[in-house]
Amino acid sequence: MNKIEKVQRWLADNDQDIALISDPKTIQYLTTFYSDPAERVLMLVVFKESDPFLFGPALETEAIKDTGWTSPVYGYLDHENPWKMIADHIKAKNTNHTKFAIEKAQLSVERLESLQQLFPTSDFSANLTPFIEQMRLIKSNDEIEKLKVAGKWDDFALQKGFEAVQAGKTEDQVAAELQYALMQNGIMELSFPSLVQSAAHAAEPHGATSEKKIENNKLVLFDLGTVWQGYISDASRTIAVGKPDEKSMDIYKVCLEAQLTAQDAVKPGITAEELDKLRET
Template identity: 55%
Template sequence: MKKQLIALQEYLAQNGLDAAYISNPTDINYFTGFYSDPVERILALLVFPDKDPFMFAPQLEVEAAKDAGWDKDVFGYLDHEDPFALMAGHIKDVAGSPVNWGIEKDDMSVQKLEALRQQFPDAKFPVNLSRYMENAKLIKTPEEIAELKAAGDEADYAFSVAFKAIKEGRTEQEVVAEIEYAMMKKGVMHMSFDTIVQAGANAANPHGGPEKTPIEKNELILFDLGTVHNGYISDASRTVAFGQPDEKPLDIYKVDLEAQYAAMDAAKPGITAAELDKVARDVITKAGYGEYFIHRLGHGMGTSEHEFPSIMEGNDMELKPGMCFSIEPGIYIPNVAGVRIEDCVYITDDGCEPFTHTSKELKYID
């Protein structure tokens, strides 16, 4: 059994909990190696302090869960069956009628909670396991870092495809299609989020999507992409010049790159998340662009693209070896341009190392 599961069992025992109901798909993957988005169906991992855990899944996912390496029981249900009634029967066979439960309150819907409570009328839910998961996933193991490195290598390959795909008159959406087609051909089954390609002033919308507008020369183009490798993700951004942009976008790029380098140099054990955010923010503010840096410096990552820690003002958490997060300062000036340069890194004993290695010096594409 994975040591992550053993740690959860110990936590349950120490906190007087009879059962844990894990419902977040990325957390189920973290414990089992199996990922699936059940949509409206029920997928859950049931964990007990002193009994073997089991997975409960739609029948059409049972064999896939086993193929993923899960060696404990997987109980399935058919669409016409009552999943919570069937699940409750298996729970009672294994652990009787648990009273004190830990559930992921950030993930579990009211409807599902009520369905579980109907099967166990005496149940209490004193612990939000979402907080446990945030801390459990905070420090990555060497094995997890190896998976994140592999995902980073895939992102670097995606950038090489992306840069070659830029052609005058081609739309942002067409460039996205070429990137994702190439990654599928390479064997990557999933991108970690919707690939972002934004040209010119469109990039001033940090979470905007690719558009049908043809790409024009003499503007910056922002790419934000990542892949999923064995359940672990990559997330990186690069901004390149197509032709010869005006002086203003080039100055924005220069400042953003300086901020990113400064934060990379400062990221090491002992600095707080807030202090690291300030390192990059001070560079951008000093250059006169502070009002256009409108998000935190970074977010944790691992089995999902947004985990702990948040690298932002007000977070006094000290960084420790094994923590993994993004460093992504951005400058977004409406109707002018947007620049974001992002690497995800892991903290080492004396600094940090990035998962992606595509050059950040401004690349000019003819």
């Protein structure tokens, strides 16, 4: 059973007719096609008992087909009303369009109201988001391989960052070098802006890479990740420039011990909360 079929099974099991999927990341997860439509409309419509269709800007239709998507694709131009067009395509395929499941965590109120105006007697109360989240928790072998590739490029980027570090360089310069090395190898998307933070600046959780110059005998924190075919890596590492003082090394050792303790305790069935409590002890 593929991912679309799992959504169709959920619709049948939950007495729903149609799933309206509006989150670009969910659409990518289910179809492999990704685009950020910005102010435009991108929607995957999944029917309980017939083929789905993808709807989006006309300038994206060929790119959708290039992914291998074999079900219908419909595009619209900026002067056209996308919601009416979606409604027309649904009505052409389904006469019992009474119960819609939506992604409540993503679909805006304004867009929901646009749909409700076109389907005034329909029910939009079903929330598809928890089911999609549960689906994404369990990775297929293919997904695991993609995560491994993303992790491999994360390791590559970290190594390039380590090699770039030297006293007198700014954090920005080190981040730029590791990101350029990724781009030279075709890795164009990062999980988030790479963080390189040195000395006391490294104590700011989720801070920002800055123009601060790296000092000798200090620690440097890296936090970065890469994206491979929609799958994301994320790793943090700390290195030393020269020989940091005893207090800095004590802090490093405490953090390392907590991390290793949690790693050793990982096993099927244990919760993240339980691991976090182990780390604190």
